[in-house]
Amino acid sequence: MLTLVSHHLCPYVQRASIALDEKGVRFELTYIDLKAKPDWFLKISPLGKVPLLQVPQQSGETVLFESSVIAEYVEESQAGPKLHPEDxxxxxxxxxxxxxxxxxxxxxxxxxxxxxxxxxxxxxxxxxxxxxxxxxxxxxxxxxxxxxxxxxxxxxxxxxxxxxxxxxxxxxxxxxxxxxxxxxxxxxxxxxxxxxxxxxxxxxxxxxxxxxxxxxxxxxxxx
Missing domain, CATH: 1.20.1050.10 (Glutathione S-transferase Yfyf (Class Pi); Chain A, domain 2)
Structure with missing residues (x-):
C-alpha cells in the first residue's frame, strides 16, 4: 500500500491526499514532527520536507517528493476519474x-x-x-x-x-x-x-x- 508521509498542517500534503482520495486509492498516513525530524525521514527526504509518497515495489521502495510530482504520478498511474484535462x-x-x-x-x-x-x-x-x-x-x-x-x-x-x-x-x-x-x-x-x-x-x-x-x-x- 502507498504511504503518504505527512504533517498535520501542511497544505502541500493536503493536495496530495486529496488527489489520492479523488482517484479512489487506498493509502496510509504517517505523521512526523517537522520540529524534530526523525532520522529515517531525513534519509529518504532529499529536501527534508513533506509530503513524501512511499511506493512499494518488488525490488524495494521508491520515494517520491514534492506535492506536484506526487499528484502527477497519482494522475498518470492510478485508475479513477481524470484530474487533468486530456488536451x-x-x-x-x-x-x-x-x-x-x-x-x-x-x-x-x-x-x-x-x-x-x-x-x-x-x-x-x-x-x-x-x-x-x-x-x-x-x-x-x-x-x-x-x-x-x-x-x-x-x-x-x-x-x-x-x-x-x-x-x-x-x-x-x-x-x-x-x-x-x-x-x-x-x-x-x-x-x-x-x-x-x-x-x-x-x-x-x-x-x-x-x-x-x-x-x-x-x-x-x-x-
Missing part, C-alpha cells in the same frame, strides 16, 4: 494555475506569521490581489474546470481551509467582492476528499501555530 494545451494551463496557487501559499505564510500591522497588511493585499486574479479566471463552477474536479481544485482547497479559522479572528476582507471565488471555496469545502485531508483537530493545531508565532492576525480583530 495538452489545457493541461498545461491547469499546471500554470497550480503554480499560481503555490505562490498564494507563499504569501499566505507571510500573512499568518506576520507579527506587525505593516507586514500583515502587505501580505493581506498580496493574497487578496491574487484571489482577485482567480476571480477573473473562474467560469461558472462549481469547480475550476466547471463540473469536473481537477488538480487545480486540490491545490486551492487547502488555501481556502485556512480561512475557516482566519475568518473568526479578523475582518480581513480578502474575499470581499469575489463571488465566484467564494462559491468555489464553498464547493470545495463540501468535497469529501477535502474534508478527509486533515485531522479533526486541524483548527486547534492551526491556532496553536498562530500563538507560537505571535501572529498579528490574533490581534487584528482588536485593532
Amino acid at each position: 495538452a494545451l489545457e493541461r498545461a494551463r491547469h499546471r500554470g494555475w497550480m503554480e499560481f496557487g503555490s505562490s498564494i501559499l507563499s504569501d499566505l505564510w507571510g500573512f499568518e506569521t506576520a507579527q506587525d500591522r505593516e507586514t500583515y497588511e502587505q501580505k493581506r493585499q498580496a493574497v487578496a490581489g491574487k484571489l482577485a486574479t482567480m476571480e477573473a479566471a473562474l467560469g461558472e463552477g462549481p469547480y475550476f474546470a466547471g463540473t469536473q474536479f481537477s488538480l487545480v481544485d486540490a491545490v486551492f482547497a487547502p488555501i481556502f481551509r485556512y480561512f475557516d479559522l482566519f475568518d473568526t479572528l479578523a475582518d480581513h476582507g480578502i474575499f470581499d467582492g469575489l463571488d465566484r471565488v467564494g462559491a468555489w471555496r464553498k464547493a470545495l469545502a463540501e468535497r469529501p476528499s477535502v474534508k478527509a485531508a486533515v485531522t479533526p483537530d486541524y483548527g486547534e493545531r492551526l491556532m496553536t501555530f498562530l500563538r507560537e508565532h505571535d501572529a498579528y492576525l490574533l490581534r487584528a480583530g482588536q485593532a
Whole structure:
C-alpha cells in the first residue's frame, strides 16, 4: 500500500491526499514532527520536507517528493476519474494555475506569521490581489474546470481551509467582492476528499501555530 508521509498542517500534503482520495486509492498516513525530524525521514527526504509518497515495489521502495510530482504520478498511474484535462494545451494551463496557487501559499505564510500591522497588511493585499486574479479566471463552477474536479481544485482547497479559522479572528476582507471565488471555496469545502485531508483537530493545531508565532492576525480583530 502507498504511504503518504505527512504533517498535520501542511497544505502541500493536503493536495496530495486529496488527489489520492479523488482517484479512489487506498493509502496510509504517517505523521512526523517537522520540529524534530526523525532520522529515517531525513534519509529518504532529499529536501527534508513533506509530503513524501512511499511506493512499494518488488525490488524495494521508491520515494517520491514534492506535492506536484506526487499528484502527477497519482494522475498518470492510478485508475479513477481524470484530474487533468486530456488536451495538452489545457493541461498545461491547469499546471500554470497550480503554480499560481503555490505562490498564494507563499504569501499566505507571510500573512499568518506576520507579527506587525505593516507586514500583515502587505501580505493581506498580496493574497487578496491574487484571489482577485482567480476571480477573473473562474467560469461558472462549481469547480475550476466547471463540473469536473481537477488538480487545480486540490491545490486551492487547502488555501481556502485556512480561512475557516482566519475568518473568526479578523475582518480581513480578502474575499470581499469575489463571488465566484467564494462559491468555489464553498464547493470545495463540501468535497469529501477535502474534508478527509486533515485531522479533526486541524483548527486547534492551526491556532496553536498562530500563538507560537505571535501572529498579528490574533490581534487584528482588536485593532
